[in-house]
Amino acid sequence: MNGTNIRARLAADPELGAGNVLPKLFEHGADPEGPGATFDVPVDGHPAWQELTLGRLRERVAARAAWWHARGIGPRDPVAVHVSASADCLLNFLALTWLGAIPALVNPHIPGDIAAEYIRRLRGVGLVTDQEHRERLAGQDLGIAVHADAAEAGTGDPAQAPAAYRHHPDDPIAITHSSGTTRMPAAVVHSNGSLFAATRLFRLSAPRARGAERILSALPAAHAAGISALNMALCFRSDLLFLSTQNDGDAVVRAIERWKPTGVFGFAATWTQLARQDLSTRDLDSVSLWFNTGDCAHEPHIRRLVAVGSRETATREGVRRTPGSRFVDGLGSTEMGHSAFHITHSKDTERYGRCVGVPHGFAEVALLDTATGREVPVGEVGQLGLKAPTLAPGYWNDSSATYRNRLGGYYLTGDLMYRDEEGYYFHVDRAVDAVDLGGEWLYTAMTEERILAGCPDVHDCTVVSMEVGGRVVTDVLLALYATADPGADRTAAVRAALTGAAAATLRSVVVVSEADLIVGPTGKVRKFLMRQRHRAQTAAV
Incomplete structure (x- = not known):
C-alpha cells in the first residue's frame, strides 16, 4: 500500500494518536519492508546509520514491551527514560506506550542532582538508564521499583509482547519537560490526542510537504518535538534519521553530508551552531527544507541556511532544481505541543525582525493585557494567549502550575508579541526577561x-x-x-x-x-x- 493510501486510512481513524502510531500502521496495512527509522548509534546489534525497516522497528519495540511487561509495567505507570542515544530513548517511548504506560523522557544533559530530584518528583514506578546516567544518579534514593539497563531492555522476546493498548484521546502518553530557565524543569503531560492534533488536523489530510521525503532530525529525542518528528515521519512513510546530538554544528553538517536528507528539523540552538560553520564549502545540496520549532530563529542564521541547499521550482521549462532552500520558522514550547505560528523564508524573503508569521488554522491566539484580560490593539505588545487542541493538559503532579497560567480560557505562554496591520505576529521577548525602564x-x-x-x-x-x-x-x-x-x-x-x-x-x-x-x-x-x-x-x- 502506498503512502497516500496509508495516510488516508490513518486520517480516518479516530483512535490514532501520539501514543499508538506504530501499531496503527500495521493495523492499516503498512508494508513491513517500508521505512522505519535510522539511528546514528548501533542498537540491539543493528549497525548505526543503517535503516530499521518498519517491521524490524516493530520487532525491537515489541522486545522492549515484552521486557517491561514481564516486570509488571502496565497502563498509567510512569517510567522515566534517562539515556543519551536517540535509539534508546525513542524505542523505549514506543514500547512503554505500547503497554499504555507513561514514559517520562528526561533530557540526557541535565545535571545529575537536578535529574535525581526531577525523577523523585515524578513519583514513577520505573526508570531506564544507560551506564553514563546510572553513574550520574549513583547513590540517589529515587523511590522507584524497577531500574532497567537500556541494553537489557532490548533482550525481551518480541513474541511475548501483549496486544497493544487501545488509547483514548485523553490518555496521557508522555511526560516531557521544559528547558528549566532557572533550575528545576517543569514536567509537562501530553495526551494521545493533544500531541497528535497538529498532525491530524493539517498534515495527514494534505500532500506530503516537499522536503519531508527524507528527514534528518536534530531535535532532542527526549522532547515533545522529538516525539512529533518520529510520528510524522512514520505517518508520512518518510525516511528518518534521528541524531543523538544537536549541539555540535560540525557533527550535524557531517551527518547531512553523509545521509543526504531533503529536510532537516531542529531548534534555534542548532541553527546557531550550523551558522558558525562555513556552509559554502560543505555538501548540502540535498537539503530543500529547514524546519524550526520552539524559539523563533535569528535572521542572520536563517539567511546563511537558505543560501545553501536546493529546491524544486516550477519554471516555463518545467520543474527544475534551483540553488537555495526554504526555512520554515515559528514559535512553540513544550506546553504548546506544536508551533502555533508559521512563516517560510527563502533567499528572496525580507519579513524578519522576529516575525513568526501567522497562526496555524488550529490555533486561536490573542495578545492580552494580563492586568485587564483584554486584547491589546494592533501594534501594541501583549502577552500571548493560546487556545488549541495541541495544548498539553497540564503539569505532572503540579495542579498549581497547571492553572496558574490560565486567563479567560487562554493558556498564557509567557511570550510578549505584537501584531501588525497585515496580521503578522512578531515576538519581542519573554515576559520574565523584559525590563521596565519607567x-x-x-x-x-x-x-x-x-x-x-x-x-x-x-x-x-x-x-x-x-x-x-x-x-x-x-x-x-x-x-x-x-x-x-x-x-x-x-x-x-x-x-x-x-x-x-x-x-x-x-x-x-x-x-x-x-x-x-x-x-x-x-x-x-x-x-x-x-x-x-x-x-x-x-x-x-
Whole structure:
C-alpha cells in the first residue's frame, strides 16, 4: 500500500494518536519492508546509520514491551527514560506506550542532582538508564521499583509482547519537560490526542510537504518535538534519521553530508551552531527544507541556511532544481505541543525582525493585557494567549502550575508579541526577561535580534540589565565568530540597535568566549543564568 493510501486510512481513524502510531500502521496495512527509522548509534546489534525497516522497528519495540511487561509495567505507570542515544530513548517511548504506560523522557544533559530530584518528583514506578546516567544518579534514593539497563531492555522476546493498548484521546502518553530557565524543569503531560492534533488536523489530510521525503532530525529525542518528528515521519512513510546530538554544528553538517536528507528539523540552538560553520564549502545540496520549532530563529542564521541547499521550482521549462532552500520558522514550547505560528523564508524573503508569521488554522491566539484580560490593539505588545487542541493538559503532579497560567480560557505562554496591520505576529521577548525602564520597556530578545542583524561578526549575544545606584544600566555580552576581531569597538553598532530609552542605559559592550556561554540541556543559551552570573560578577567589582 502506498503512502497516500496509508495516510488516508490513518486520517480516518479516530483512535490514532501520539501514543499508538506504530501499531496503527500495521493495523492499516503498512508494508513491513517500508521505512522505519535510522539511528546514528548501533542498537540491539543493528549497525548505526543503517535503516530499521518498519517491521524490524516493530520487532525491537515489541522486545522492549515484552521486557517491561514481564516486570509488571502496565497502563498509567510512569517510567522515566534517562539515556543519551536517540535509539534508546525513542524505542523505549514506543514500547512503554505500547503497554499504555507513561514514559517520562528526561533530557540526557541535565545535571545529575537536578535529574535525581526531577525523577523523585515524578513519583514513577520505573526508570531506564544507560551506564553514563546510572553513574550520574549513583547513590540517589529515587523511590522507584524497577531500574532497567537500556541494553537489557532490548533482550525481551518480541513474541511475548501483549496486544497493544487501545488509547483514548485523553490518555496521557508522555511526560516531557521544559528547558528549566532557572533550575528545576517543569514536567509537562501530553495526551494521545493533544500531541497528535497538529498532525491530524493539517498534515495527514494534505500532500506530503516537499522536503519531508527524507528527514534528518536534530531535535532532542527526549522532547515533545522529538516525539512529533518520529510520528510524522512514520505517518508520512518518510525516511528518518534521528541524531543523538544537536549541539555540535560540525557533527550535524557531517551527518547531512553523509545521509543526504531533503529536510532537516531542529531548534534555534542548532541553527546557531550550523551558522558558525562555513556552509559554502560543505555538501548540502540535498537539503530543500529547514524546519524550526520552539524559539523563533535569528535572521542572520536563517539567511546563511537558505543560501545553501536546493529546491524544486516550477519554471516555463518545467520543474527544475534551483540553488537555495526554504526555512520554515515559528514559535512553540513544550506546553504548546506544536508551533502555533508559521512563516517560510527563502533567499528572496525580507519579513524578519522576529516575525513568526501567522497562526496555524488550529490555533486561536490573542495578545492580552494580563492586568485587564483584554486584547491589546494592533501594534501594541501583549502577552500571548493560546487556545488549541495541541495544548498539553497540564503539569505532572503540579495542579498549581497547571492553572496558574490560565486567563479567560487562554493558556498564557509567557511570550510578549505584537501584531501588525497585515496580521503578522512578531515576538519581542519573554515576559520574565523584559525590563521596565519607567514607562518604556527594554525587550531583550528583540534587542539581541537587532544587534545580530547589525553586527555580522557576532553569532550570539545576551543583554543584561540591572539596577545600580537607583537607575537601570545595560551591559551587552557578545559571542563572536572565529574570524572576528575581538578587539574591535562595536559600541556604536550596538547602541544603534537599541531604542532611545534602552541606549540611554547602555554601560558596556563585552566580548565573551564560547566557554563563557551557559547553555541548557537543549543547547539553548540560558540567558537567565548568564544575566545572573554577570550581575554577580559586576557587583563584586
